[in-house]
Amino acid sequence: MTSSSSWVPGVTPDTPFSLANIPFGIISTKDDPTPRPAVAIGSHALDLEALNGESSLGEIVPELKGHENVFQQTTLNAFAALGRPVHQQVRKALRDLLTAGSSHAAKLQENEELKQKALIPLGQVKMHMPMAIGDYTDFYAGYHHAFAVGSMFRGPAAALQPNYTHLPVGYHGRASSIVVSGTPVRRPWGQILLDPTAEPKQPTTAPCRRLDFELELGCFISTPNEQGTPVGIGEAEDHIFGYVLLNDWSARDIQSWEYVPLGPFNSKNFASTISPWVVLADALEPFRAKGIENKTPVQDYMKEAKAETAIDISLEVDITTPEGDTTTITRTSAKQLMWSFPQMIAHHTLGGCNMRTGDMLGSGTISGTEPGERGSLLELSEGGKKDVMLYGMDMRRFLKDGDTVTIRGVCGGNGEKVGFGECTGRIYSAVQR
Amino acid sequence: MTSSSSWVPGVTPDTPFSLANIPFGIISTKDDPTPRPAVAIGSHALDLEALNGESSLGEIVPELKGHENVFQQTTLNAFAALGRPVHQQVRKALRDLLTAGSSHAAKLQENEELKQKALIPLGQVKMHMPMAIGDYTDFYAGYHHAFAVGSMFRGPAAALQPNYTHLPVGYHGRASSIVVSGTPVRRPWGQILLDPTAEPKQPTTAPCRRLDFELELGCFISTPNEQGTPVGIGEAEDHIFGYVLLNDWSARDIQSWEYVPLGPFNSKNFASTISPWVVLADALEPFRAKGIENKTPVQDYMKEAKAETAIDISLEVDITTPEGDTTTITRTSAKQLMWSFPQMIAHHTLGGCNMRTGDMLGSGTISGTEPGERGSLLELSEGGKKDVMLYGMDMRRFLKDGDTVTIRGVCGGNGEKVGFGECTGRIYSAVQR
Numbered sequence: 087m088t089s090s091s092s093w094v095p096g097v098t099p100d101t102p103f104s105l106a107n108i109p110f111g112i113i114s115t116k117d118d119p120t121p122r123p124a125v126a127i128g129s130h131a132l133d134l135e136a137l138n139g140e141s142s143l144g145e146i147v148p149e150l151k152g153h154e155n156v157f158q159q160t161t162l163n164a165f166a167a168l169g170r171p172v173h174q175q176v177r178k179a180l181r182d183l184l185t186a187g188s189s190h191a192a193k194l195q196e197n198e199e200l201k202q203k204a205l206i207p208l209g210q211v212k213m214h215m216p217m218a219i220g221d222y223t224d225f226y227a228g229y230h231h232a233f234a235v236g237s238m239f240r241g242p243a244a245a246l247q248p249n250y251t252h253l254p255v256g257y258h259g260r261a262s263s264i265v266v267s268g269t270p271v272r273r274p275w276g277q278i279l280l281d282p283t284a285e286p287k288q289p290t291t292a293p294c295r296r297l298d299f300e301l302e303l304g305c306f307i308s309t310p311n312e313q314g315t316p317v318g319i320g321e322a323e324d325h326i327f328g329y330v331l332l333n334d335w336s337a338r339d340i341q342s343w344e345y346v347p348l349g350p351f352n353s354k355n356f357a358s359t360i361s362p363w364v365v366l367a368d369a370l371e372p373f374r375a376k377g378i379e380n381k382t383p384v385q386d387y388m389k390e391a392k393a394e395t396a397i398d399i400s401l402e403v404d405i406t407t408p409e410g411d412t413t414t415i416t417r418t419s420a421k422q423l424m425w426s427f428p429q430m431i432a433h434h435t436l437g438g439c440n441m442r443t444g445d446m447l448g449s450g451t452i453s454g455t456e457p458g459e460r461g462s463l464l465e466l467s468e469g470g471k472k473d474v475m476l477y478g479m480d481m482r483r484f485l486k487d488g489d490t491v492t493i494r495g496v497c498g499g500n501g502e503k504v505g506f507g508e509c510t511g512r513i514y515s516a517v518q519r
Numbered sequence: 520m521t522s523s524s525s526w527v528p529g530v531t532p533d534t535p536f537s538l539a540n541i542p543f544g545i546i547s548t549k550d551d552p553t554p555r556p557a558v559a560i561g562s563h564a565l566d567l568e569a570l571n572g573e574s575s576l577g578e579i580v581p582e583l584k585g586h587e588n589v590f591q592q593t594t595l596n597a598f599a600a601l602g603r604p605v606h607q608q609v610r611k612a613l614r615d616l617l618t619a620g621s622s623h624a625a626k627l628q629e630n631e632e633l634k635q636k637a638l639i640p641l642g643q644v645k646m647h648m649p650m651a652i653g654d655y656t657d658f659y660a661g662y663h664h665a666f667a668v669g670s671m672f673r674g675p676a677a678a679l680q681p682n683y684t685h686l687p688v689g690y691h692g693r694a695s696s697i698v699v700s701g702t703p704v705r706r707p708w709g710q711i712l713l714d715p716t717a718e719p720k721q722p723t724t725a726p727c728r729r730l731d732f733e734l735e736l737g738c739f740i741s742t743p744n745e746q747g748t749p750v751g752i753g754e755a756e757d758h759i760f761g762y763v764l765l766n767d768w769s770a771r772d773i774q775s776w777e778y779v780p781l782g783p784f785n786s787k788n789f790a791s792t793i794s795p796w797v798v799l800a801d802a803l804e805p806f807r808a809k810g811i812e813n814k815t816p817v818q819d820y821m822k823e824a825k826a827e828t829a830i831d832i833s834l835e836v837d838i839t840t841p842e843g844d845t846t847t848i849t850r851t852s853a854k855q856l857m858w859s860f861p862q863m864i865a866h867h868t869l870g871g872c873n874m875r876t877g878d879m880l881g882s883g884t885i886s887g888t889e890p891g892e893r894g895s896l897l898e899l900s901e902g903g904k905k906d907v908m909l910y911g912m913d914m915r916r917f918l919k920d921g922d923t924v925t926i927r928g929v930c931g932g933n934g935e936k937v938g939f940g941e942c943t944g945r946i947y948s949a950v951q952r
Binding site: 220221226236239240247248249252253255256257258259260261262263265272274275276277286287289291294313314315316337340343344345346347348349350351352353355356357385386387433434436437438439440441442445514517519 | 653659672673680685688691693696707708719724746773776777778779780785786788789818866873875878947950
């Protein structure tokens with residue numbers, strides 16, 4: 087954390103993009119529609135391609151020398167692949183450059199032409215997918231969510247399988263349909279049991295009636311491991327590039343019919359939304375916290391040296407109705423996870439599975455224990471049985487066409503906030519058939 | 520099918536790479552280690568980069584004009600993305616070029632320098648992954664396999680879920696660990712219940728003891744669909760590029776402990792092997808056959824106009840022991856599927872999931888009903904309870920270190936065979952920990 091201030095205009099105390107953050111994303115502008123890397127500072131994006139073209143970041147960051155072309159790419163993958171020590175140095179150098187009175191600040195602050203070109207108001211940039219995602223794995227590490235949803239699908243006695251406390255349960259998700267915040271989400275069609283109790287079971291093909299969000303944290307892989315070579319728990323941190331907010335949209339009626347025995351499929355693969363700025367792992371170090379205690383002794387390959395393996399990010403979910411009324415329906419923390427990302431990586435690679443730069447891991451839905459802390463409508467509405475009250479005399483059990491779901495996440499106090507920006511998506515009506 | 524003959528030396532009547540086939544792959548050679556597209560003819564590869572560089576395929580195939588750079592790529596994705604009409608024309612033109620006495624044959628046959636450069640004995644080429652695979656989806660359309668394995672995991676009464684005959688059950692697989700035939704496969708470690716009956720359940724971390732193969736067919740997507748826009752059953756065929764043999768290696772002991780409730784994960788993601796030559800959809804048209812009858816009426820979006828929606832490919836699986844003895848343990852047909860690939864595509868995209876060029880669909884394990892027709896050791900050994908007899912007085916329930924599994928697939932009679940070449944992989948011992 088830092089309490090120094092930036093010379094960039096408009097870096098207010100409440101900005102999620104303080105000097106303590108320096109998150110990376112992919113931007114384009116009207117003048118230059120080619121997507122390119124940038125960092126966010128206050129209400130501006132700093133265009134790294136423009137900056138690097140004029141002042142060579144390699145001169146400030148020796149570790150970057152010879153690799154400056156990572157900022158002439160349409161994704162952050164090449165930068166991520168350079169590894170954590172380089173990310174640390176680059177982030178530090180950029181912070182220096184943006185800090186009032188620092189040794190390097192003049193290089194940008196006093197170069198009016200470069201400033202004009204490289205410092206762009208966020209309102210004028212379009213955000214793109216930050217990474218090319220090879221594989222997406224979704225875990226299920228939110229214990230309170232797993233218990234609550236498991237109870238609904240299978241009853242409380244079988245809510246959690248015997249494996250739940252021994253390994254981070256996860257499944258392979260769909261990479262192609264992950265979209266950046268702001269992308270419209272179309273209500274999916276699917277096979278649905280209109281009467282789940284009738285025998286024999288007879289599905290209907292219809293638009294989803296139980297469309298839901300899932301509040302998750304996404305984690306990007308930086309350096310790959312070779313196929314056949316597991317990542318040890320001690321090295322797993324070094325394979326993490328950074329984090330985004332993740333909304334793993336879910337069609338609950340499609341899910342309950344399709345998911346046995348091979349897991350969720352069409353109920354999840356129509357869309358997942360991520361926030362556009364990748365907050366680097368180092369920016370979140372000061373916010374380490376204990377996660378949910380696992381009373382079961384874990385296998386050696388997942389035993390961690392540190393006690394604080396979760397991250398205390400304050401998370402909120404808003405629903406905005408088609409009429410424009412916004413209600414915050416969930417407030418919780420990313421520390422509500424029973425497995426850490428290093429444990430997920432160690433488990434995922436135990437059998438030799440190779441992770442590639444840009445692969446994304448989802449945490450699983452994050453829920454607290456209280457009614458207002460639940461990370462999905464399925465939980466908030468108790469399985470669709472109870473109305474969730476919204477402003478404007480409105481209510482929801484599941485999402486309506488025209489609803490917008492927005493996830494926000496932030497750590498730290500005023501002047502040194504580390505936040506994610508918004509992860510938002512609006513529901514459009516199902517395709518006409 | 521064709522009964523004409525090729526002027527290329529060594530195109531024997533029993534070659535799987537007859538004029539009726541013309542499969543596409545990615546090759547490299549000692550002299551030129553850059554991977555590049557080729558087709559197989561008899562015992563030769565025809566280097567398409569070399570051919571196109573000298574004689575411009577675009578002159579012979581008007582549809583290819585302006586797109587000739589698809590043969591200067593390290594994968595077939597760019598060619599696949601051109602769509603089925605172009606694949607048809609290019610395959611036809613190449614067949615012409617290789618057919619004795621055809622109008623275009625002279626262009627290659629009488630150009631000694633080009634022939635020397637472009638026609639390379641298969642023994643001198645290294646095969647690479649034919650496609651860059653974005654997402655891999657594994658279906659479960661082999662009814663006899665699903666029933667047999669379901670019976671072992673859950674008992675015969677619950678072997679097939681009520682959804683099985685209503686939708687092609689599938690799950691998202693791992694794309695990063697798909698390897699080309701010949702790549703060594705390391706025995707995975709995993710969490711295993713040494714005594715599955717003991718309570719409470721206590722896993723051990725150990726190398727897999729029940730390592731298995733799965734005989735499958737893989738299908739590659741050519742043209743993509745937009746997110747939110749389903750592919751109709753009538754257009755699904757046009758989105759298919761071609762097929763490969765697929766061995767979806769499976770760790771049965773890891774699988775039985777981990778797979779509830781979200782499906783297989785580490786039990787499958789350590790490796791999947793594919794054959795290197797992609798047999799185009801058109802080459803398999805003459806071998807259409809009826810699949811396994813589904814007595815349940817299917818939903819409209821999966822109703823097909825044609826009755827013959829499966830492909831009658833003769834499939835065999837060999838096990839070769841470390842001592843070098845080979846036994847064919849399985850003989851069946853790819854028509855033993857209850858769902859067709861067009862149905863899988865229509866279902867996969869029903870909710871709007873976007874498929875990209877190069878995405879791969881697995882059929883699920885293909886098994887017949889008889890003992891010698893089963894596509895996995897789990898079935899052949901009746902859940903690991905019975906020895907499978909091999910040559911050399913040897914026997915197996917599951918795979919040993921040093922075993923090689925080879926899948927072969929071929930259609931058609933002598934002189935006009937359409938085959939896949941081998942899909943082979945050898946098991947190496949687990950990592951030392």
